[in-house]
Amino acid sequence: MKIGELSRATGTNIETIRYYERIGLLPAPHRTAANYRSYCEPHRARLTFVRHSRDLGFTIDEIRSLLDLSDDPGRDCSEADRIASRHLEQVEDKIAQLTRLRDELTRIVGRCRGGVAADCRVIEALGDHRHCKSAH
Amino acid sequence: MKIGELSRATGTNIETIRYYERIGLLPAPHRTAANYRSYCEPHRARLTFVRHSRDLGFTIDEIRSLLDLSDDPGRDCSEADRIASRHLEQVEDKIAQLTRLRDELTRIVGRCRGGVAADCRVIEALGDHRHCKSAH
DNA sequence: GCTTGACCCCGTAGTTGCTACAGGGTGCAT
DNA sequence: ATGCACCCTGTAGCAACTACGGGGTCAAGC
Numbered sequence: 414m415k416i417g418e419l420s421r422a423t424g425t426n427i428e429t430i431r432y433y434e435r436i437g438l439l440p441a442p443h444r445t446a447a448n449y450r451s452y453c454e455p456h457r458a459r460l461t462f463v464r465h466s467r468d469l470g471f472t473i474d475e476i477r478s479l480l481d482l483s484d485d486p487g488r489d490c491s492e493a494d495r496i497a498s499r500h501l502e503q504v505e506d507k508i509a510q511l512t513r514l515r516d517e518l519t520r521i522v523g524r525c526r527g528g529v530a531a532d533c534r535v536i537e538a539l540g541d542h543r544h545c546k547s548a549h
Numbered sequence: 550m551k552i553g554e555l556s557r558a559t560g561t562n563i564e565t566i567r568y569y570e571r572i573g574l575l576p577a578p579h580r581t582a583a584n585y586r587s588y589c590e591p592h593r594a595r596l597t598f599v600r601h602s603r604d605l606g607f608t609i610d611e612i613r614s615l616l617d618l619s620d621d622p623g624r625d626c627s628e629a630d631r632i633a634s635r636h637l638e639q640v641e642d643k644i645a646q647l648t649r650l651r652d653e654l655t656r657i658v659g660r661c662r663g664g665v666a667a668d669c670r671v672i673e674a675l676g677d678h679r680h681c682k683s684a685h
Numbered sequence: 686g687c688t689t690g691a692c693c694c695c696g697t698a699g700t701t702g703c704t705a706c707a708g709g710g711t712g713c714a715t
Numbered sequence: 716a717t718g719c720a721c722c723c724t725g726t727a728g729c730a731a732c733t734a735c736g737g738g739g740t741c742a743a744g745c
Contacts, residue, residue, distance in 0.1 A: 417721065427722090428704055436702095447711055449722055466675050469657075470650055473702070483672045490669035494658065497671050501654040504647055511644045514606055518637040521605075522630065533626035535633050536619045539605070540598040553692065563693090564733060572731090583740055585693055609731070 414452040423460045430460065438463060438473060438480070471500055550588040559596045566596065574599060574609060574616070607636055 420427045433439040439459060443451045459480070466476045475496050482493050524534035556563045569575040575595060579587045595616070602612045611632050618629050660670035 415722075426704075429702085431724095432703060445722095447722075449711080462675050467702085469654060469675070470647075479672060479675060482669070490671070493669050493671040497654065497658045501651065501658055504651045504654060508644060508647045508651060511606075511640055511647065515637065515640045515644060518605060518633060518640060522633045522637055533618070533629050535626070535629040536615060539602050539615060540594060540619070551693075562733075565731085567695090568732060583693075585740080603731090 414457070416450045416452070419452045419457060419460065422457055423464055425460060425464055433460070433463060436473065438477065469500075470504060471496075475500065550593070552586045552588070555588045555593060555596065558593055559600055561596060561600055569596070569599060572609065574613065605636075606640060607632075611636065 414422070416427050416430055419425070420430060430439065434441055439456065442453075442456055445451050462480065462483070463476055466479060467473075471479070478496055479493055482488055482490070521535055521538045524538065550558070552563050552566055555561070556566060566575070570577055575592065578589075578592055581587050598616065598619070599612055602615060603609075607615070614632055615629055618624055618626070657671055657674040660674065
């Protein structure tokens with residue numbers, strides 16, 4: 414499988430595949446006589462793992478740890494669970510933060526009645542945190 | 550007011566203040582004989598506006614437009630409203646996306662029963678998108 | 686008068702996770 | 716032989732900072 418095929422098979426940009434190889438997230442594949450990268454099934458599976466983890470918001474470093482774990486089937490699984498749980502917490506924190514932010518924005522946007530900038534409630538609200546109901 | 554005081558007054562990193570000046574988001578202040586930056590109240594207000602907007606998730610470019618508007622009090626306010634409304638939409642989209650992601654992660658994390666990596670449901674789930682209930 | 690420490694200056698490079706070139710080589714069909 | 720799709724490398728760009736190296740300034744204390 415050449416890089417273009419792997420790209421289509423996994424929905425990953427070619428540049429991104431090469432980038433993952435460069436940073437050591439994917440192993441360097443064999444090369445053809447013309448120096449083209451030649452991939453096979455385990456490469457595809459690993460890249461799928463990486464992409465899926467990225468889609469779920471894991472950082473490259475977290476994925477590195479998760480890959481290390483899956484490369485070493487005898488190791489204790491609890492670290493994977495710990496990484497995923499911590500990530501879940503971060504996602505929940507982010508949702509909470511964005512929700513506060515949304516409420517604040519909704520309040521601000523709702524106040525605009527048109528008119529000129531001098532009287533604009535949106536601009537006024539941005540300039541003065543005291544208009545806010547909650548921390549953000 | 551020297552840069553350190555402005556930093557404390559607005560909760561902004563000194564490096565960030567200089568960065569904002571460099572990219573033209575804040576005007577260059579006067580300098581003392583020793584070439585120190587010397588700020589006054591309008592600078593503080595502007596930086597407060599910028600920080601508050603950043604806290605609400607506006608991009609630097611959006612803030613640039615909002616500042617232009619507030620610098621020109623005769624202009625129509627509707628652009629500020631448009632920028633804020635579009636941003637609100639983006640925040641809502643992001644919340645929806647993170648919520649889907651959280652549900653998927655919750656499902657994955659919940660499946661770990663301990664044991665070794667070879668049997669780990671977390672690692673299995675990351676390797677195969679077909680385990681997922683919804684798009685993400 | 687000299688040191689100490691807090692503060693300030695500038696310019697550049699690093700961060701994350703890619704993405705986009707520029708400038709070249711390969712392989713196959715027409 | 717000419718066109719085209721595909722591949723290669725290396726480097727630079729993105730957002731919004733943050734950190735660092737190597738220096739200057741200033742007031743207080745000995």
